[in-house]
Amino acid sequence: MATKAKTRYVCVDCGTASPKWQGQCPGCGAWNTLEETTVQAGPAATHRFAPLAGRTPVQRLADIETREQPRLTTGVAEFDRVLGGGLVPGAVVLIGGDPGIGKSTLLLQTLAAMSVSHRVLYVTGEESGDQVALRARRLELETGNVHLLAEIRLEAIQAALSETPEGERPVVAVIDSIQTLYSSELTSAPGSVAQVRECAAQLTRLAKQTGVAIVMIGHVTKEGALAGPRVLEHIVDTVLYFEGDTHSSFRLVRAFKNRFGAVNELGVFAMTDRGLRGVPNPSALFLSQQENQVPGSCVMATQEGTRPLLVEIQALVDSTQGSNPRRLSVGLEGNRLAMLLAVLHRHGGIATHDQDVFVNAVGGVRITEPAADLPVLLAIMSSLRNRALPKGLIAFGEIGLTGEIRPAPRGQERLREAAKLGFGIALIPKANAPRQPIEGLEVWAVDRLDAALDKLRGV
Template sequence: MAKLQQTFVCQSCGAVYNRWRGRCEACNGWNTIVEETPGGGVQAGPAATRPSRARGRVFPLEGLTGEAKQAPRIPSGIAELDRVTGGGFVRGSVILLGGDPGIGKSTLLMQASAAMAGTGQRVAYISGEEAVGQVRLRAERLGLADRPVELAAETNVEDIVETLSQGRPPALAIIDSIQTMWTETVDSAPGTVTQVRSSAQSLIRFAKTTGTAVILVGHVTKDGQIAGPRVVEHMVDAVASFEGDQGHHFRILRAVKNRFGPTDEIGVFEMTDGGLAEVPNPSALFLAGRDHQAAGTAVFAGMEGTRPLLVEIQALVAPSALGMPRRAVVGWDPNRLSMVLAVLEAHGGIRLSGHDVYLNVAGGLRISEPAADLAVAAALVSSLSGAALPAETVYFGEIGLSGAIRPVAQASARLKEAQKLGFAKALMPQGRETADRALATESLRHIADMVAGIAANGPKRGGRGRNHNPRYEEAD
């Protein structure tokens, strides 16, 4: 009898080795490599259950009708969720949903399944972490106990697929979570890389053959990444992240990957006593409680996909007693902040090398577009000079390394959102858009123009404002 070859698999990234190692060379993780049964994996699952190789069918591309070209979608009944998915769930698609523990993933999926079941669709909620009674208690707390949602507490993939195949195929099947599932074709413990990969493949095959939309709930690591092998994210059709902070009452659903829709849309929810409530106007939520008279705050008119969003940028510039001043950023790219600071010092005449800089996006929102450069620069200069920016003004624009302010896309949508919330003026780069603007705009060419405008409204020489700084007067 031939000796079986040992296989060692990293439980963090899925790298395979022929012997045990203390550190994985692929992800640099320590003590993540464990021994697994040879032959178990993606190739072993289908081959073990298929007695012979059957011929596949070939379909001509020119035979598709106009209706078949567009994948039919199933509305979830939650507008913010449909916005992120691209208009609803595509039949036969598989979505991987990740998020921190306690963020509200199960609550969101329970509300979505109840809304779809209320329209006559067959919906199944499979929980591998909770009993049926516990899931029913959550539904009663949310006021959804009367909805015809099929509940089950099972972790065996073969039993789940066999049960869902009986009768009419469900329109939506929720698996909570994929890390608890196991398949009989793999001889390893649930939660391992091989089990997660094989279980996900079986559920994906079921979705593609029956047209059922499947949502797989995934755990996340300490770094915020979805746990398990990266190959699962490549296998599914969409990857969504449910973000939020325990200190804030709102949650953000963001698409990381989507084969059937955009990846730059977000859905905003508010956590209430009755579950997750949709937020149709997130700008008003993020600007609530804003201090209009405080120096170091600027309102940024941003875009998240097709949705304009106004958020408050907060900056604090304080003299540092350290040899290397601190740079702390929350909600923005730290490298982008370093670039803006360098441009302000080189082309704006602002000396920031001896100051600690703290930057925060109010409300816990994370932004990444370069259009926030101008708002960040305005908040920094305002904090350094002690001059409060006008409360009715919004800022957006990209700053180049030469100090020039470059145009950004969708300026008209940003201006309309600012006007809707009562803002009267916008500082923006010179663009080519000629649409009628309902609010006053000031076009800026160079970062020095913005610095001069803030300095003109700041404390006079010899004055002592709240954030008076003599170094700013030297650069004035």
């Protein structure tokens, strides 16, 4: 007699299971996150996990001998930067992004570069082998040593990775994608919460046992978050996101979690007819190509992981046509813009209550650090007065509600990057003033917003 399948509802955020649907998750309290999934009743549903490395005794942490983890360079410099210097054996990397943004292209290029010195495996569940081969030929990649497995059954993939002799086992495996895999232990469909959680957990355990570095491609929801249970991001070692507009030729890869490197590290790529190419000087992408300084523009020095970047902030202030002035920001936090406008009025004496204010970070980059506060207000003031800021000016600094300008981390690296690219004036927090002068760079160090505005009124 066939085993009857049971239905339960699982939260896509926290993984809490419920026997019936509810509007609010009983585990995390999120609304409308319970999704129906089918699980098999009986012995097949109970799954035994093998221990990671056999039975080990309890040890004192100080007695454990550590060793430096060797890095596997991918052959793509920008990808190595985001990973923290390369792939670590046994690490599990999850990379997500919008459809068509270049996830499969980047990883196929990476495997082609690594196949020169390492054994690699590309597991495709979304495309046939012919489709992958056609893409590789279009990109003109050397794939003579790249091994391909067109499979979506988890047990077959596990066998290909674990039962291969030690000398023939792949060093790196790409799973494209985790949402297409299914385990025969479960009866739910591929892509369901249960299947994604089970397949990811089994592959992570396999990576730790065998030392194979596994890179998993993940789908994203319409909100831009990784599809599947939130536990998926917790169990992997590194989480990367593709950013950027699919209509633009530039792609940004950002590390949101990395156990082996810095978070918020940024890799910049340009999409060409031969795939993704790393951009060695990304600051040039985010700066205006205009020869003369124009009103409403201010260049800021931001820090993305270990890399300083210069980004142009543009603002447009115009008389409002309705009763409620608009506040719109692209690449910057919208709620923070409203707060900064209030600070500008209270402590700078500049009112925008009858003006529409639009702010944009050039190049599609997304800036989350508060050091963008000062450049944003300078660009708004410049647009409102229709007067360009001094040529060669860069700025950074967080602004508090009382009008003080707070320091930003790694200020010296930001200043050196600005001087290297030919900027001559830096308007920065007083606490970030360099102890030694920087050649070619005049530093204006201020501690309050009104002092920064007075500096600019005098030039």
